[in-house]
Amino acid sequence: MVDPVTGSLSARTKIRRLPDKAVTERSALDSILDEGLVAHVGIIDGEQPFVLPVGYARRGDEVIVHGSSGSRLFRALADGAPACLTVTLLDGLVYARSAFESSMNYRSAMILGSTHRLTGDDELDALRVLSDHLLPGRWDEARQPSKKERVATITVALPLTEWSVKVSEGAPDDDPSDLQNEPWRSIWAGHVPLTQVMLPAVTDQYVPGNVPVPDYVQQRL
Amino acid sequence: MVDPVTGSLSARTKIRRLPDKAVTERSALDSILDEGLVAHVGIIDGEQPFVLPVGYARRGDEVIVHGSSGSRLFRALADGAPACLTVTLLDGLVYARSAFESSMNYRSAMILGSTHRLTGDDELDALRVLSDHLLPGRWDEARQPSKKERVATITVALPLTEWSVKVSEGAPDDDPSDLQNEPWRSIWAGHVPLTQVMLPAVTDQYVPGNVPVPDYVQQRL
Numbered sequence: 001m002v003d004p005v006t007g008s009l010s011a012r013t014k015i016r017r018l019p020d021k022a023v024t025e026r027s028a029l030d031s032i033l034d035e036g037l038v039a040h041v042g043i044i045d046g047e048q049p050f051v052l053p054v055g056y057a058r059r060g061d062e063v064i065v066h067g068s069s070g071s072r073l074f075r076a077l078a079d080g081a082p083a084c085l086t087v088t089l090l091d092g093l094v095y096a097r098s099a100f101e102s103s104m105n106y107r108s109a110m111i112l113g114s115t116h117r118l119t120g121d122d123e124l125d126a127l128r129v130l131s132d133h134l135l136p137g138r139w140d141e142a143r144q145p146s147k148k149e150r151v152a153t154i155t156v157a158l159p160l161t162e163w164s165v166k167v168s169e170g171a172p173d174d175d176p177s178d179l180q181n182e183p184w185r186s187i188w189a190g191h192v193p194l195t196q197v198m199l200p201a202v203t204d205q206y207v208p209g210n211v212p213v214p215d216y217v218q219q220r221l
Numbered sequence: 222m223v224d225p226v227t228g229s230l231s232a233r234t235k236i237r238r239l240p241d242k243a244v245t246e247r248s249a250l251d252s253i254l255d256e257g258l259v260a261h262v263g264i265i266d267g268e269q270p271f272v273l274p275v276g277y278a279r280r281g282d283e284v285i286v287h288g289s290s291g292s293r294l295f296r297a298l299a300d301g302a303p304a305c306l307t308v309t310l311l312d313g314l315v316y317a318r319s320a321f322e323s324s325m326n327y328r329s330a331m332i333l334g335s336t337h338r339l340t341g342d343d344e345l346d347a348l349r350v351l352s353d354h355l356l357p358g359r360w361d362e363a364r365q366p367s368k369k370e371r372v373a374t375i376t377v378a379l380p381l382t383e384w385s386v387k388v389s390e391g392a393p394d395d396d397p398s399d400l401q402n403e404p405w406r407s408i409w410a411g412h413v414p415l416t417q418v419m420l421p422a423v424t425d426q427y428v429p430g431n432v433p434v435p436d437y438v439q440q441r442l
Contacts, residue, residue, distance in 0.1 A: 012269065037325065038311050040261035042270035048233065049263035049270045053309040053329050088274040090259050090417075095438065098364040099352055100374075104258065108274050131320055142320045143405050149321040171425045179427050184364050188432045190424040192442070196311075199414040204392045206400050211409045217316065221413070 012112055013164035023165040032109040032165065033058040036087040037134060041065065043076045043083050056085070057133030059157070063111060064118075064126045066155040074154040080114040085158055092193045096172035097184040103168065105191060111163040115156035123155045130155075137216025233333055234385035244386040253330040253386065254279040257308040258355060262286065264297045264304050277306070278354030280378070284332060285339075285347045287376040295375040301335040306379055313414045317393035318405040324389065326412060332384040336377035344376045351376075358437025 039056040042049055052073050054065045063085055067074040077083060092105035118126050124145075131139040145153065171191060178184040198221045201213045260277040263270055273294050275286045284306055288295040298304060313326035339347050345366075352360040366374065392412060399405040419442045422434045 037314075038309055038327070040263075040272050040307055040309070042261075042263035042272035042305070044265055044268070044270050047265070048303050048333060049265050049305045050333075051261050051263035051272050051305045051307040051331065053307065053327065055325055082269050084263070084270045084272045086261055086272040086274065088259055088261070093258075093356060093419075095356060095359055096363070098366070098370070099348065099360060100364075100366050100370040102352065102356055102359060102363060104276055104355070106259070106274065110272065112269060112271075127320065131323065134325070135314060135316060135323055138316055138323060139320060141408055142316075142323060143318055143399060145319070145321050149319070153321075171423070178364060185427070186429055186432060187362055188424065188435050188438070189428055190422050190434070190438075192422045192438065193420040194417055195420060196415055196417050198314075199416060201411050201413045202392070203409065203411040206395075206406070207410055208407055211407060213411070214409050217409070217413065 013110065013162055021166045021168050023167050026160075028107075028165045028167065029109050029160065029163055030058060032087055032089060032107050033063060034133075036089055039063070039065065039085050039087045041073065041077070041083060041085050043073060043081050045072065045076070055130065055134050056087070057130045058160075059126060059129045061160045062157040063160065064130055064155065064157055065115075066127060066130060066153055069152055069154045071154070074156070077115045077156045078117040078154050080116060083113065083115055083158060085111045090194055091169065092191045094168075094172050094191045095189055097174045097178040097187060097189050101172055101174050101178075103172075105168050105170065105193075107165070107167045107169075109163060109165050111158055111160060113158050113162050115158045118155045118157055123150070126155050126157065127153075136220065137214065141214065234331065234383055242387045242389050244388050246386075247381075249328075249386045249388065250330050250381065250384055251279060253308055253310060253328050254284060255354075257310055260284070260286065260306050260308045262294065262298070262304060262306050264294060264302050266293065266297070276351065276355050277308070278351045279381075280347060280350045282381045283378040284381065285351055285376065285378055286336075287348060287351060287374055290373055290375045292375070295377070298336045298377045299338040299375050301337060304334065304336055304379060306332045311415055312390065313412045315389075315393050315412045316410055318395045318399040318408060318410050322393055322395050322399075326389050326391065326414075327387075328390075329387045330384060331387075332379055332381060334379050334383050336379045339376045339378055344371070347376050347378065348374075357441065358435065362435065
């Protein structure tokens, strides 16, 4: 049954474990997808699931991924095989009083559905959106895909219709008795935030000496 | 067919795309698993793949994951359902001369197989290994799992028998003609390394004021 607010199909994407961590606002989904760079895509081959990392981007109400037309994953996606695309942002380590409640802070989005292959100008637009998400500013300076490169590429879109978001944040959620009883109430507890940082750009050896690192790269660091 | 050197089953885990990125040394697998914190685990439910993030740790020749005994994922894993566990470390952004060759640097390990449930002292040892990997030093200070918490937990092991590793690193791998012909030979190209950093620990509000952040947390920052 489709939830009228979120568009999320409740039967398959309802958060069953730790339901207090479930977030149903579409803005939370978009925020995770727009911050992440790598998704893990699951498909089935025979009776075996495969999970592969891919770069991705959100384009409105869909997620775009692209890969080689020789890839098993992308041939399956082009054929509309049932897929699951998950993006996880690791935000921290949680040191609770008990080993049981110790965990990690994260934001995770899971999208179920079938992809469809994009072609022509629509595919080219999707490739630009992918480039603008992963390497903002690069599309306008780089050489655009040739006919041969386009043939070697499969680009697919997964609609944001059936999804769930789970967020775990902040302080440990200890058992109340551990907050009251020694020795646990007196040990240190807390969390360590994690973040991803970009280091200084490394210029390729074949770039002529007078070519500076572009602003669109510098401004990202 | 099992590869005698790597233990990797070649039929299902052979790297078909970009085979020059395949790495077959077991040490490369261990290195990725020992550096990562989050794995994405794929299982099948009906005809739908699901991909979920989990904390994990390597214990010798297996990977340990644990979760709630109420979780669909962990019940399936306890039953030995076919699974795929993938760990991806994102190392950088690659700005090639062409959009086609622009990509990301990463190290990724994919393990196929069926998990088996751990019990008794073996499970307790696995939980300690998990804690030591995710939160080094914490196990000895935190309250260890109660009987009730143990019942609420499923711990499973996935053997490292069928796996593949893919590594993409360093400078862009441009088409030779883009290195020779203007304007592409004269535009900036290179890569931007990415790394994950830990920020200062945040002490929980209920910790007594005179309790310092432990050395095992401080030394990790």
